[in-house]
Every structure is written in structure tokens, then in C-alpha cells.
Amino acid sequence: METAVLQVFRYDPEKDQAPYYKEYEVPVEGTLLNALLYIKDNLDPTLAFRAFCRSEVCGSCSMKVNGKTKLACKTPMKELVETWKGKPLRIEPLNHMKVIKDLVVDIDKPIEKMKTLIPWLVPDPRVVPTDPMHESIIYPEEMEAYKDQIHCMLCFSCYSACEAVADNERYRGPFAFSKAYRFQVDRRDIETAKEKRIRYAISGGLWSCVQCQKCLYVCPKGVKPAEDIQNLRGQAVKKGFTDKPGAKKLKHFVDWIYATGQINRLYLPEEVYGNKEAREKLTKAYTEMGVEVWEVPKPTKGLMKFRDIYLEILSKEDKALDLDYSHVRKIDKMVSDIFKADICTIVDKAHEEGRSSRGLISKLKGLLGGQ
Amino acid sequence: MLQFDILIVGAGGAGLYAALETSKRKGLSVAVLSKVYPTRSHTGAAQGGINAALGNVAPDSPEKHAYDTVKGSDFLADQDAVELMCEMAPKIIREMEHMGLPFSRLKDGRIAQRPFGGASFPRTCYAADKTGHVMLQTLYEQCLKNGVKFLNEWFLLSIVHNGERVSGVVAMDLRSGEIHGIRAKAVILATGGHARVYWNRTSNALGNTGDGTAAVLRAGLPLKDMEFVQFHPTGLRRTGILVTEGARGEGGYLINNKGERFMKKYAPEKMELAPRDMVSRAIETEIMEGRGFRDDEGNEFVYLDLRHLGRKKILERLPQIRELAIDFEGVDPIEEPIPVRPTAHYSMGGIDADKLGRTPIKGLYAAGECACISVHGANRLGGNSLLDIVVFGKLSGEDAINYVSEIGFAPFDESEVKREEERIDSLFSSDGKEKLVDLRSELSDVMSYGAGIFREEKKMKEALEKVREIKERAKHVKVYDGERTFNTNLQQTLEFLNLVEIAETIVLPALERKESRGAHYRTDYPKRDDENFLKHSVVERGEDGELRLSWKPVVITKYQPEERKY
Ligand SMILES: Cc1cc2nc3c(=O)[nH]c(=O)nc-3n(C[C@H](O)[C@H](O)[C@H](O)COP(=O)(O)OP(=O)(O)OC[C@H]3O[C@@H](n4cnc5c(N)ncnc54)[C@H](O)[C@@H]3O)c2cc1C
Ligand code: SF4
Numbered sequence: 001m002e003t004a005v006l007q008v009f010r011y012d013p014e015k016d017q018a019p020y021y022k023e024y025e026v027p028v029e030g031t032l033l034n035a036l037l038y039i040k041d042n043l044d045p046t047l048a049f050r051a052f053c054r055s056e057v058c059g060s061c062s063m064k065v066n067g068k069t070k071l072a073c074k075t076p077m078k079e080l081v082e083t084w085k086g087k088p089l090r091i092e093p094l095n096h097m098k099v100i101k102d103l104v105v106d107i108d109k110p111i112e113k114m115k116t117l118i119p120w121l122v123p124d125p126r127v128v129p130t131d132p133m134h135e136s137i138i139y140p141e142e143m144e145a146y147k148d149q150i151h152c153m154l155c156f157s158c159y160s161a162c163e164a165v166a167d168n169e170r171y172r173g174p175f176a177f178s179k180a181y182r183f184q185v186d187r188r189d190i191e192t193a194k195e196k197r198i199r200y201a202i203s204g205g206l207w208s209c210v211q212c213q214k215c216l217y218v219c220p221k222g223v224k225p226a227e228d229i230q231n232l233r234g235q236a237v238k239k240g241f242t243d244k245p246g247a248k249k250l251k252h253f254v255d256w257i258y259a260t261g262q263i264n265r266l267y268l269p270e271e272v273y274g275n276k277e278a279r280e281k282l283t284k285a286y287t288e289m290g291v292e293v294w295e296v297p298k299p300t301k302g303l304m305k306f307r308d309i310y311l312e313i314l315s316k317e318d319k320a321l322d323l324d325y326s327h328v329r330k331i332d333k334m335v336s337d338i339f340k341a342d343i344c345t346i347v348d349k350a351h352e353e354g355r356s357s358r359g360l361i362s363k364l365k366g367l368l369g370g371q
Numbered sequence: 372m373l374q375f376d377i378l379i380v381g382a383g384g385a386g387l388y389a390a391l392e393t394s395k396r397k398g399l400s401v402a403v404l405s406k407v408y409p410t411r412s413h414t415g416a417a418q419g420g421i422n423a424a425l426g427n428v429a430p431d432s433p434e435k436h437a438y439d440t441v442k443g444s445d446f447l448a449d450q451d452a453v454e455l456m457c458e459m460a461p462k463i464i465r466e467m468e469h470m471g472l473p474f475s476r477l478k479d480g481r482i483a484q485r486p487f488g489g490a491s492f493p494r495t496c497y498a499a500d501k502t503g504h505v506m507l508q509t510l511y512e513q514c515l516k517n518g519v520k521f522l523n524e525w526f527l528l529s530i531v532h533n534g535e536r537v538s539g540v541v542a543m544d545l546r547s548g549e550i551h552g553i554r555a556k557a558v559i560l561a562t563g564g565h566a567r568v569y570w571n572r573t574s575n576a577l578g579n580t581g582d583g584t585a586a587v588l589r590a591g592l593p594l595k596d597m598e599f600v601q602f603h604p605t606g607l608r609r610t611g612i613l614v615t616e617g618a619r620g621e622g623g624y625l626i627n628n629k630g631e632r633f634m635k636k637y638a639p640e641k642m643e644l645a646p647r648d649m650v651s652r653a654i655e656t657e658i659m660e661g662r663g664f665r666d667d668e669g670n671e672f673v674y675l676d677l678r679h680l681g682r683k684k685i686l687e688r689l690p691q692i693r694e695l696a697i698d699f700e701g702v703d704p705i706e707e708p709i710p711v712r713p714t715a716h717y718s719m720g721g722i723d724a725d726k727l728g729r730t731p732i733k734g735l736y737a738a739g740e741c742a743c744i745s746v747h748g749a750n751r752l753g754g755n756s757l758l759d760i761v762v763f764g765k766l767s768g769e770d771a772i773n774y775v776s777e778i779g780f781a782p783f784d785e786s787e788v789k790r791e792e793e794r795i796d797s798l799f800s801s802d803g804k805e806k807l808v809d810l811r812s813e814l815s816d817v818m819s820y821g822a823g824i825f826r827e828e829k830k831m832k833e834a835l836e837k838v839r840e841i842k843e844r845a846k847h848v849k850v851y852d853g854e855r856t857f858n859t860n861l862q863q864t865l866e867f868l869n870l871v872e873i874a875e876t877i878v879l880p881a882l883e884r885k886e887s888r889g890a891h892y893r894t895d896y897p898k899r900d901d902e903n904f905l906k907h908s909v910v911e912r913g914e915d916g917e918l919r920l921s922w923k924p925v926v927i928t929k930y931q932p933e934e935r936k937y
């Protein structure tokens with residue numbers, strides 16, 4: 001029978017000074033969970049890990065395999081062996097949570113964090129009847145808005161993979177924002193609760209997410225926390241929570257990308273944090289280092305078409321109003337001043353030069369959450 | 372000592388509903404104790420849906436629902452309890468809808484309903500094929516909202532009572548390994564089912580080991596109708612993981628190796644949507660008579676064909692089934708039929724309780740799959756368990772509130788804690804001559820052989836003997852992990868010991884019930900015998916440690932027993 005070697009993280013705080021790895025030879029059959037059960041049943045009953053449903057629904061068995069977050073009962077051993085080409089498979093507990101024993105981590109903290117975001121329905125009596133004789137009327141189309149989020153099974157894979165959790169102790173965690181967002185787009189939930197959720201989300205680190213998209217890639221249930229976070233940010237801006245640097249940052253991003261296809265690092269400190277000297281200092285520093293800096297990036301081929309697409313995407317997301325046209329016009333003027341021509345002419349010229357604007361759109365899509 | 376007015380053991384649908392009910396009453400101290408985090412309870416694995424006569428798709432009524440349930444139960448259900456459940460069904464569905472439960476909807480915005488086995492109308496409300504998951508999440512959310520206190524990853528060891536009233540429980544905090552007495556005026560057991568007795572082929576979670584049921588048995592209290600275990604017709608070939616009845620509800624076919632929809636021989640009218648006991652027997656018969664399929668690994672099966680439903684419907688209504696089929700069988704149901712075979716699924720029998728969840732001990736309640744109220748009798752209809760758990764979770768919660776507000780704490784005999792400590796200590800120092808895995812597997816095999824889908828006297832007698840032998844040998848099973856912290860080796864051993872105790876309570880009444888009814892099918896007595904066996908079996912353990920069997924009448928209100936044809 002084909003076998004593989006698992007190097008399993010072992011740590012029993014009761015008796016071990018420090019964690020260590022123990023090797024086990026397991027059959028390449030079924031899932032990683034089968035392999036762990038095989039160890040427990042046949043090789044070493046002292047190994048501790050969580051597992052319950054063994055069918056991808058309870059969220060007990062997430063862990064790391066060679067650094068990658070995996071749901072053990074959803075991960076075929078064959079696939080692991082093929083991916084890692086026969087190298088040993090290092091099995092470790094999730095990140096950012098205290099190890100209780102071996103692969104078992106303390107999940108109380110992320111649950112406590114989630115609780116601060118009102119992850120439950122606060123019914124709006126205008127939509128939800130208060131007597132049990134009537135249903136609220138909810139159209140199937142409306143449910144599209146939260147069809148992915150309801151699949152979250154609190155497995156904490158995303159929490160383990162998240163950059164922002166690593167950086168910021170207070171950061172609530174990707175899944176927590178998805179749980180919150182699910183109610184933000186449920187018509188049965190009352191407006192005052194939605195307002196509060198946004199406020200709590202902001203103080204829970206809503207703007208700390210760096211949009212690395214890792215949560216989205218590791219989620220075994222197709223939840224897309226990174227997108228939900230962008231959408232929550234959008235809601236925050238719309239609800240007028242614009243005094244926060246994060247909200248200003250979003251505005252900066254939206255406007256500059258529309259206007260030029262790129263964010264502008266030189267202007268970012270000023271527009272977001274109100275730091276007026278930063279631009280000059282940065283320009284000076286770059287110049288001294290011999291790096292070429294442009295106050296505004298030169299518009300590229302296809303920019304106008306790109307603007308149309310961008311606007312279309314924003315409108316689809318109901319975010320067209322996030323664009324501040326007076327700001328865009330200001331940027332346009334800066335462009336024409338610097339390049340001594342109006343923006344359309346520059347773009348046409350760029351077209352002739354055959355420079356391409358590919359890449360922009362995908363970058364933009366990433367920024368808007370992959371739509 | 373920890374102390375609560377009401378202690379709820381189990382955080383599946385039944386436990387959480389009871390918790391929600393009690394959390395509405397201010398000033399009560401309530402806690403929910405569970406061996407897994409609430410959202411990981413097995414309720415979350417329920418796929419197909421929950422029944423209620425909303426009549427949103429076709430005209431329906433609680434009476435028709437009750438009739439279908441009673442008929443499905445092969446007339447063993449207590450009809451007063453069934454009527455109560457079916458009457459409450461529409462209200463409790465709407466109550467959960469108002470909590471935010473994302474039921475799938477009809478075009479006009481009302482809750483959608485799909486056909487399910489044994490039902491006269493499309494009556495099953497659902498959320499795609501993740502009904503249990505969203506239900507569990509919703510109930511948990513509401514519990515958080517109401518500030519319910521949870522003791523997560525605590526393991527129930529025993530129930531403490533004085534022969535008249537309950538005084539609390541003994542439980543272990545898995546994280547520290549400490550054993551605690553917990554005093555409570557009322558205890559609601561909602562610890563789920565025990566289909567893991569059939570370890571090697573079941574749709575159940577690894578921990579559905581009947582812990583609460585076994586604790587009740589050890590506490591000298593009665594279990595009811597234990598011989599009735601449901602085998603779900605469509606478990607995945609290799610793992611026994613479930614393919615919901617919703618798949619047939621949406622129009623899936625069962626196909627044998629002749630390419631026939633063989634259900635036409637067994638239930639010409641209802642076909643694939645006949646009740647589960649019938650469909651499971653039909654599949655096994657096809658396999659036994661050589662009309663099944665067999666793969667290289669020696670697995671035998673028939674096909675569940677969904678291809679004609681089309682890609683769109685499968686993706687929309689059965690996305691999880693598709694994922695499970697791909698992940699565990701390498702089969703995409705859009706393109707290929709799914710290999711399936713019956714799998715041990717549901718415990719109709721359980722802790723003997725009345726229609727408010729009350730047991731013979733005051734203040735001790737049972738609700739959900741661990742209880743036998745009985746609303747499912749000899750065979751449960753699909754979609755009726757999720758209903759059962761919330762209805763009787765709610766009712767037992769309500770009754771417990773009333774009970775505790777009029778009464779103080781019963782004295783708690785602390786020697787019970789000591790006794791559990793000793794029981795556990797002895798597991799660490801056993802000689803280890805027997806291996807848990809082997810015994811568990813032997814138990815599963817002998818139960819499938821003697822108390823499976825087809826039963827007969829000779830095999831059951833052998834099984835009973837073997838189960839008793841395993842019980843003796845189990846005394847030599849050792850816990851190897853010597854530390855207390857999160858000792859899953861200890862936990863799996865305790866769970867296995869519970870399974871062994873439960874197994875005996877299944878075989879004993881099965882042997883004595885000399886008829887065929889619902890899921891209990893005897894080849895030596897293939898007919899239902901209302902004259903002698905229209906009654907519930909009751910098993911208790913006497914002072915001498917031996918099981919005693921007695922019988923109890925069935926409550927009949929208006930549905931007289933008739934032949935069960937589909
Ligand atoms: C795969 C599958 C699909 C199903 N689909 C459907 C369906 O579509 N429709 C339907 O109506 N029914 C369905 N059922 C049946 C239904 O899901 C279950 O009967 C029901 O969910 C049981 O709920 P419960 O609350 O009684 O127990 P569970 O949800 O099993 O919860 C038991 C609780 O008890 C706790 N517990 C157990 N032992 C201990 C202990 N020793 N100490 C502390 N806590 C303990 C557990 O931690 C858990 O929280 C399905 C069942 C399965 C297995
Ligand atoms: S996108 Fe944001 S939430 Fe998701 S992992 Fe990255 S930082 Fe965390």
C-alpha cells in the first residue's frame with residue numbers, strides 16, 4: 001500500500017517544554033482526516049485533534065499542511081502527496097490562536113470578537129411580522145446578496161490565514177465581517193442595527209484589512225470575506241463614516257484609479273491623513289535616490305474605455321456615488337498641466353505609441369473585490 | 372460547585388431551542404453544556420429540510436401532516452404527541468423565519484416547500500441542501516443575542532437524582548480534564564442520537580454515540596423503542612455519508628444493474644419517495660438478488676441518478692450533495708449517477724419522555740433525537756426530525772421554566788462525583804488487553820449482522836451474545852494518554868463504552884418484538900402484528916445490572932391502524 005509521512009505538531013502544555021514534531025507513516029487513502037484517525041486508532045492514541053461530522057459541514061477539522069490552511073476531511077491524501085511530490089507533510093495547528101494541545105486551538109477569542117459585530121438578525125417590524133401566523137415576504141433574488149455568507153461554518157481557516165489578524169490584535173477577523181455583512185444586506189434587519197454594525201465594524205478594524213485575499217482563497221465554503229469587507233467599507237462611506245483615514249483611503253483609491261488607472265502614493269498621505277509636507281519630502285527623497293517620480297502618472301492607452309468599464313462596475317455595485325467628480329476633474333487638470341495637453345489627446349497619443357492598459361482592469365477588480 | 376436553575380445538555384437544534392425559550396425568562400440562570408461547540412452539533416449536517424403544513428405550494432393541513440406521520444411510523448407513534456407537533460409546525464417555522472433563518476423562497480416571496488418521502492404534499496421547508504446548517508447557525512446567533520451561557524467542550528458523564536427529583540449532573544471539562552458536579556433544578560438532555568453503534572457504516576458524526584441515552588440507562592431510568600434504528604437508503608458507497616432524501620424529492624431515480632427504476636416493484640405509487648424503511652429494504656433486496664453493482668474494492672451499491680434534473684437544478688438545490696459526491700466518490704452528479712447504499716442514520720428509540728419532554732424523574736427532561744416521545748414510532752419520515760427537535764426543545768424549555776420557578780434545589784450527593792472519578796481513573800489503569808478500535812469495529816459488524824436492515828431470531832441471539840461478550844472485553848480497554856488536558860483518547864473510550872451499553876438495549880427488544888414494523892423488519896415474522904405488538908418496548912437496567920424489558924401502550928387518538936401501502 002502507498003504510504004506517506006506526516007510530521008505532526010505535538011505539544012502538551014502539561015508536560016512538554018516546547019512543541020515538537022512527530023513522524024507517522026500513514027496510508028495514502030481517503031482524506032487527511034482519515035490519516036489522522038488512522039494514527040489515533042493504530043499508532044498513537046495520544047494525538048489530539050478535533051473532528052466531528054467528517055463530511056465538510058461542522059468546521060471542526062481545519063489545520064495547516066505545509067503552511068497552507070486545509071479542512072482535513074475535505075483534503076484527499078492523494079492530492080497532498082501529488083502537490084508536495086512525496087515530501088513529508090507537516091501538519092500544524094491554525095495560527096493566531098493559543099494551542100490547547102497538539103492540533104487543538106482555543107477558538108473562544110475569535111468567537112468573542114465576532115460577537116461584538118451583532119452577528120444576528122435584529123428584526124425590522126415593518127418587514128418581519130411579530131406574530132407567528134405570518135411570514136416575512138422575501139424574494140429569491142434578494143437572497144442572492146447573502147447566499148455565500150450563510151455557508152460560513154466557523155472553521156476559522158480564514159482567521160488563521162489573515163494578515164490583518166496577525167498585525168492587529170483588535171481586528172475582528174474575516175469571517176466575523178462576513179457574518180456581520182450577511183445581516184447588512186438582509187431586508188428583515190432594522191436600519192438602526194445596520195448603522196451600529198458599521199460603527200462596531202470600524203472600531204473592530206474594518207480599515208485594517210489589506211485586501212490580501214487570503215481569506216477568500218482558504219475558505220472551504222466559498223465565503224468571500226475580502227469582498228464583504230470592501231462592501232462594508234462602501235456602506236461605511238455611504239453612511240457618512242468618512243472622517244476615518246480608511247474611508248478617505250477608499251475615496252483616494254476610487255478617484256485616482258478612475259482618473260489615472262493607478263493610486264497615487266505621493267498624494268496618499270495628504271489626502272488620507274492630511275499630511276501636507278509628505279508629498280514634497282517623498283519627491284525629494286525619491287529624487288535623491290535617483291528614482292524617477294511623476295507627480296501624476298502618465299495616462300495610458302485605453303484609459304477612456306477603462307473609465308467606462310470602471311464606472312459600469314461601480315454602478316453595478318451601487319457604488320457610482322463613491323466617485324467624487326470634482327476631485328477627478330482636479331486630477332485631470334493636473335494631468336493636462338503637466339503633460340501640456342488635455343487628457344483625451346494624451347490618451348490618443350499613448351494609443352498610437354501602442355502602450356497597453358492591460359492589467360489595470362484586473363487590478364481594479366481585485367480592489368473592488370473580484371467582481 | 373457550579374449551579375444553574377436549568378442546565379441544558381447538548382447544543383444541537385433541540386438544546387438551542389430549549390435555551391432560547393428559557394433565555395426569554397429574565398432572572399433564571401441557565402447554561403448549555405456541550406461536548407462540541409454548538410455550531411458543530413450534528414444538526415448542522417441535516418440537509419433536506421423540515422416539515423410543516425404551511426400549504427405554500429399545495430393545500431395542506433396539520434391533520435394531513437399528522438396522518439402521514441402516524442402512517443409513516445407504522446402506527447407506533449403516540450398520536451397525541453404527533454398532533455401537537457404537527458399543529459405547532461407552521462408556527463415554529465415562522466418563528467425561526469423571523470429569527471432570520473434563510474429558507475429558500477418561492478417566486479412570490481413565501482417559504483418554498485419540496486416533496487419528501489412518505490408525505491402526501493410538498494411539505495418540506497428547506498434552505499437548498501443545508502437546512503440543518505443554517506438552522507443551527509440561526510439558533511446559535513439568537514442564543515448569542517440573548518446572552519445564553521455556554522459550557523463548550525464539556526462532557527456529560529452521569530445524571531444525579533434521588534429517585535424522585537433530579538439534582539444535577541457530573542461532567543468533565545475537556546480542556547482541563549477536571550470532573551465537576553453541576554447542580555441544577557432542572558436538566559434538559561438534548562444529546563442527540565446513537566447511530567454510531569453501526570460505526571463502520573453510518574451518516575452520523577463521529578460523536579453521535581448516545582452519551583445522554585447511556586447516562587439515563589446508568590441512572591436506572593427507562594429507554595423506549597430502542598429496537599428501531601433507521602437506515603437511510605442513500606449513503607455514499609464508501610463512507611456512508613448522506614445523500615439527502617431531497618435528492619429524490621427533487622426527482623432523483625434509483626437504478627439497478629438492469630437499468631430499471633426498481634422502486635416500481637416495491638412502491639408503485641410513491642416510487643423513490645416511499646418511506647425510508649421500504650426504500651432501504653428495496654435496495655438491499657436488489658443487491659442480495661444480484662441486481663446491484665459491485666466495484667473493485669468489493670463495495671456493493673445501486674445508483675442514484677440525478678442527471679435528468681439538469682445542471683441548473685442540481686447547482687441551485689443540491690449544491691452540497693454535488694460537492695460531497697465529488698469529494699468522497701469522485702463523481703459529479705451532473706454527469707454521472709451516484710453510487711449509494713443504505714447507511715445507519717437515525718435513532719427512533721431513546722429516552723422515554725412524554726410530550727413535554729418529561730421523564731419519570733421530576734426536573735429531568737429529554738428532547739431531540741436522544742428522546743423517544745414518541746413521534747416517529749417505528750419509522751421516521753424525512754424532515755420530521757428537525758421539526759421534532761425544535762418543537763420538543765421549545766416545549767421542554769417552557770415546562771422546565773414553570774417547574775424551576777416553584778421549587779428549590781434538590782440535595783446533590785457528592786459521592787456521585789467521586790464515583791465518576793473512580794470510573795475514569797480505572798480506565799487509565801486497565802491492562803489494555805483489548806484494543807478499542809477492534810472492539811468498536813466488531814460491535815459495528817455484529818450489529819449490522821444481527822440488528823441491521825433484515826433481522827431474524829438466530830442472528831439476533833448471536834448478536835446479543837456477542838454484544839455481551841464485547842461488553843466484558845471492553846473492561847480491558849485502556850486509555851493511553853495519561854494527561855488530563857483535552858484527552859480525546861479518554862473521550863473516545865467513554866463514547867465507545869456508551870455505544871456498547873446502547874447496543875444491548877437495541878438487540879434485546881428487537882429479539883422480543885416478534886413482528887415486522889417500520890424499520891424493524893424480521894424475515895421470520897414478516898408481518899405487522901397489531902394484536903400482540905402495537906405497543907412500545909421499554910428497557911431499564913435493574914439494580915443487578917441486568918436489562919429488564921417491559922411494554923407500554925401506544926396512544927391512539929383518531930388514526931386507526933391500517934395496512935401501510937405506498
Ligand atoms: C446527515 C444527516 C442528515 C439529516 N437530514 C435531516 C433532514 O433533512 N431533516 C430532518 O428532519 N432530519 C434530518 N436528520 C436528522 C436530524 O438532523 C437529527 O435527528 C437532529 O439534528 C438531532 O438534533 P439534536 O438536537 O437532537 O441532536 P444533535 O444535533 O446531534 O446535538 C447533540 C448535542 O449533544 C451534545 N452532546 C452529546 N453527547 C454529549 C455529552 N456526553 N456531553 C455533552 N454534550 C453532549 C453534542 O455536543 C451536541 O451539541 C439528518 C441527520 C443526519 C445524520
Ligand atoms: S483580505 Fe483582509 S480579511 Fe482577508 S485575509 Fe487579507 S487582510 Fe484578512
Ligand code: SF4
Pocket residue numbers: 151152153154155156157158159174175178218219220221222223225
Ligand atoms: S468564512 Fe470560510 S474560512 Fe472563514 S470561518 Fe467561515 S467557513 Fe471558515
Ligand code: FES
Pocket residue numbers: 050051052053054055056057058059060061062071072073074
Ligand atoms: S470533521 Fe466536520 S468539517 Fe471536517
